[in-house]
Amino acid sequence: MSKKHRKIFIINDQQMISEIKADFYHAFISSPDSLQLTAAQGTTQLKLVEIHLEDDATGPLAIVDAEFRYLFVTNDGYLDQQMFASFMQAGIKAMNDNTINDPQGEYRTRFFWQPTHDEFKTLMSLALQNNPSLPCPIMESHRLPIDQTSPEINGIRKLLDVFPGLQVIGTNRSLNYWTITFDIVNLNGLISYQFIKQGLQHDLAKELSITLTCPEEDMRYVISCTVNDDTKKVGMWLIFIYQKRLEYKDIPKNSG
Secondary structure, three states, X not given: OOEEEEEEEEEOOOOEEEEEOHHHHHHHHHOOXXXXXXXXXXXXXXXXXXXXXXXXOOEEEEEEEEEEEEEEEOOOOOEOHHHHHHHHHHHHHHHHOOOOOOOOOHHHHHHEOOOXXXXXXXXXXXXXOOOOOOOEEOOOOOOOOOOOOOHHHHHHHHHHHOOOOEEEEEEEEOOOOEEEEEEEOXXXXXXXXXXXXXXXXXXXXXXXXXXXXXXXXXXXXXEEEXXXXXXXXXXXXXXXXXXXXXXXXXXXXXXX
16 A cells, blocks of 8 residues: 655755755754754755655655755754744745745745756655665756657657656657657656656557656656657647646646
């Protein structure tokens, strides 16, 4: 039986990621005079991400949600109580004003941050690992060549690129197969990925032998097809999935 839990990561000024346990975090904000955050290393405005996961006995299965906010500390690593009080007061005001999820509102723009694609990919990848090696730096993603010689493959690439939260970073075509590589770059991309994954059960996907793999076990995926002559059918398949995707209500938080 699956269950839910959460992981909390922080990023300091040196772009190094550390994990703090949920119990420690609650004690840290509840007893601000007694606990120090040694991972702060002189940083007074830390990037914090709280990731909610679904897991089973083997470890994390899927990311359910994530929130990216700032954690303010003093120079010696204690909680900045004045800034934390401002954060709580702003949250109450935003709830009363019905602007709690407004990305342009003061609450979100002042106390929350927007991860870069590399930050997002690194954090989500760490969350899905049982025992990641930490602290660690942000992983820099490399881009792949995009083959511009095939209008058909480019058409599929453009279709995939319009899915929320996905970014195509490479294409390749050979004699017997073609591939399109894409990154999941924000929370909405996690939803898009699930729709594409479920879409592999569609008759068209089975007929075309479409596969979806994650070779590097991170937020980078490769769609492959061994049937070169049926790119129109692949386009039809993606349009069907995209229409279903549009019917889904995205996460309303500051997710890009």
